[in-house]
Amino acid sequence: MDRYAKHPQQWYNYVTSPIILGLFKKFYLPRLDASVQGAIRYALDGTKLTSVEKIAKLAEALESNGLGR
Numbered sequence: 001m002d003r004y005a006k007h008p009q010q011w012y013n014y015v016t017s018p019i020i021l022g023l024f025k026k027f028y029l030p031r032l033d034a035s036v037q038g039a040i041r042y043a044l045d046g047t048k049l050t051s052v053e054k055i056a057k058l059a060e061a062l063e064s065n066g067l068g069r
Helices: 008-014 018-027 029-043 051-064
Strands: none
Touching: 018 029, 029 051
16 A cells, blocks of 8 residues: 555555544544534524624634634
């Protein structure tokens, strides 16, 4: 596999070990799932704020922290 990888992280494309894949599912997928759910919550209207208001509020917070520039 190292003969075909063009950059150091590319070898992950060739991982087939059930143990490694199981650990990925156990430790990484729950975090990814939580992040995706959080992003979807911003895209849906809520009982107090619309999705537009929630995204605008998030954008303001990011900009005030210097992250939006």
